[in-house]
Amino acid sequence: MTSELPDKGSLSPEVFRQVDAVCMAFEAAWQAGGQPQLEAYLGRVQEPAHSVLVRELILLDLEYRHRAGERPTVDSYCVRLPEDAGVVRSVFSELDPSAPSRPTRPERLQVQLEVIAGPRRGDRFLLSGHEAFVVGRSQQAHLQVAKGDKYFSRVHFVIEINPPCCRLCDTGSTNGTKVNGRRVEAVDLAEAT
Numbered sequence: 001m002t003s004e005l006p007d008k009g010s011l012s013p014e015v016f017r018q019v020d021a022v023c024m025a026f027e028a029a030w031q032a033g034g035q036p037q038l039e040a041y042l043g044r045v046q047e048p049a050h051s052v053l054v055r056e057l058i059l060l061d062l063e064y065r066h067r068a069g070e071r072p073t074v075d076s077y078c079v080r081l082p083e084d085a086g087v088v089r090s091v092f093s094e095l096d097p098s099a100p101s102r103p104t105r106p107e108r109l110q111v112q113l114e115v116i117a118g119p120r121r122g123d124r125f126l127l128s129g130h131e132a133f134v135v136g137r138s139q140q141a142h143l144q145v146a147k148g149d150k151y152f153s154r155v156h157f158v159i160e161i162n163p164p165c166c167r168l169c170d171t172g173s174t175n176g177t178k179v180n181g182r183r184v185e186a187v188d189l190a191e192a193t
Helices: 013-031 038-044 049-065 074-080 082-096
Strands: 112-113 124-128 131-136 157-160 165-170 177-179 183-186 186-189
Touching: 013 038, 013 049, 013 165, 038 049, 049 082, 074 124, 124 131, 165 177
Parallel strands: none
Antiparallel strands: 112 124, 131 157, 157 165, 165 186, 177 183
């Protein structure tokens, strides 16, 4: 496997969704009280997504192992993932060098989403960590629009937040999703200027 990390924005929407689905399954296994082995999740995607998946799974694994009181090292991951040692070293080089025993992302960034038009104008959502934010008519949506709104699907689009990155993916909605007036299937979002 390659040790060079592709830009997440260069992944196709389908591949991006595959990586996200694997990460969500891995995180769900941790949240259910298990200690999943990330190696068991790696065969679910092919390059170029493999390297991105390795990176994301290591970051999630480090976060949950730290919460459990463990202090895994770069060497422990290199032994477990010899073909991905370059990716492992890259991930650890991103971590805070002043706190080697406590792996964290370089900064604890947050993303703020703000509704700027429509009936929910002014609503703000402050998010941190790896989350999926759902917009639609469904009761499970984080930003729920009126049930009778004929322009929104039940699950219209999802924004994957992994600060500082945000990616919007239309979920096959009937009317589509536009960003800055352009219809998109998936797009990386940036701070409004």
